[in-house]
Amino acid sequence: MRVLLVEDDADMAESLRSSLKDDDHEVELASDGEAGEELALNGGYDVIVLDRMLPKKQGVSIVRELRQRGVSTPVLILSALHDEDHRVEGLNAGANDYLGKPFSTRELLARVRALWHGRDREPQTKLQVGGLEMDLLARTVKREGKKVDLQPREFRLLEYLMRNAGQTVTRKMLLENVWDYHFDPQTNVIDVHISRLRSKIDRDFAQTLLHTVRGAGYRLEA
């Protein structure tokens, strides 16, 4: 996919560009806010990655401008200011995701893919991954036709994984999207929740759907 990267720190930009390229994306780079905005408006990008603090025009203003002009390309803001209010300001301006520095490359790649994957999504009432089915209206889950009992939070966790089926989701993404927590738990809390979920959806079946991606996170895939 085509990614627009707007980042003024040359080393950082170069390293991100090569990581994105290695992940099979086509990358265009802008090193200040105005150039970035012009490229974004003229466009045809699948995802835009914006640094928050840029020369000439700030990341948040660019997103606001894009949304006002009807450009709906998913935007990820990178920021050294990742306090709650800054994050909320970025999301309110129209950004789709907000990632605080420092971050790992895997985290960035997973989020870029998730953004692209989730773009222009039709409202769905049913999700399906292999033999796993989720009815969002009845709030029921079945594996190979057999009912699976889930607690509300487990349901949300599975829903997020199913919506991003085939994509790697990081622990941080789960923490932010399923629990709305924006801090790093020091313990392996997420892993325990995943293993409980796994025991409910995978244990009695030959095919494993919920995979651990070493060093990165998890992936639900048939």
Added chain:
Amino acid sequence: MRPRLEALLRTTTFRLALVQAGVVLSFVVALLAYVYIATAGQLIRDSDQAVDQEYLSLERAYAEGGMRRLNQEVIERAARQGPMLYVLANADGTVVAGDFQHLGKLPGETPERTDFGFDRIDDAGAVTRGRARGRLGRLLNGPILMVARDLGDSAVIAGRITRVLWTVAILGLVLSVASGLIASWQAARRAEALSTTARDVMAGDLSRRAPTRAGGDEFDALAADINGMLDRLEQLVQTTRTAGDAIAHDLRSPLTRFRQKLEAALEEPPDTENDREALKKALIEADNLLDMFAKVLRVARVESAGNWRFEQVDVTDIVRELAEFYQPAAEEIGLTFGSQIDEGLAVRGDRGLVTQALSNLIENALKYTPIGGRIEVRASKRRDGRIELAVLDNGPGVPPDERDRVMERFVRLETARSTPGVGLGLSLVVAVARLHKGGLQLRDGLGDAGRPGLTAALLLPAAEPARAMF
């Protein structure tokens, strides 16, 4: 420490003393003037009355018995011992009888008061100057009569009163100035002691304290306050120093490991597998460093107050979700996890910060409670109206005398050295508590006497009940 005189004269105390002296002096003068009028003045009035009676009785004698009778009366009365003086003269002023041979002046149409000096000759023949005050007038058909009274006693008393007045006034002035000087010298001496302390502290000796006495006057109160301020200041400086040392220390170890790993990898012949391993380890160290910086910055940001957007926060909800979130992880490592959460608890604050503070407390309990132990999360409204979010465990606990210290930045007990962390968890909780005008309390926990465990309680002021919306 001997304040100079010029300096003393400039002090506020001395100026106040001067004003006071002025007030006292005016009062003394007014008082003595009143005393003078009330005493010497009264004597003169009494004398005038006596003179008038005498004059009237002589006038009556003249009316009854004519010049002969009057002459006789005056001769008789002048011969008597006493302060009264008499003179009878013809219409032309020639003295007929009485105590004096001459009249000082002739009277006018109506009787008048007269005030004169005279030479008094006593029995031994000694002459003293006296003053007299009397009545001088013309009787029917022209003879002149004067009755006066020797003012001897009254004059002496008046003189005495005047002298006393001046003595007291001067004495009062001297005393006032002296006491002003003494008071300002004392005040200056004590202020000087405070100044000396301040200068020593400025010069870098933070352990200096202002001297205090048992008296407890305003200088002692001031000195006690200054000492309290210095205590706090010294403690803060100490904390900063400790924090600085801790940062340097805690940064140096991971940075050194980081460097060693890279260096070792470089010195070995290229070997993809080994290099990857070394890089992986270096990455972990770098992450630890970044994590530590992020935490320091976060604590600093919360401590600097700033513009947090406070809102009505449903604490019951937060605690229930956190308990749900951590329970599986706790059970996974062999801990019993319980919760006791009251309904409808709310505070005004920042939802994210309250959540993070409580999660820090839960994670501490998870980290330090040994396998088989018990953790309990409780949320309730206390009788003092505050909301208490408490995490109780039966782990090793914190000795009571260490409880204040572990809330400081970067402080980790010796027993915690083996577990990962940088000692910032509780300082963030304290910072969040302060931001919300609450506090963090550490008490005994779920254990028994020998091993009390720990209760970490975040106390927050309860929000006003939300108004119903229509």
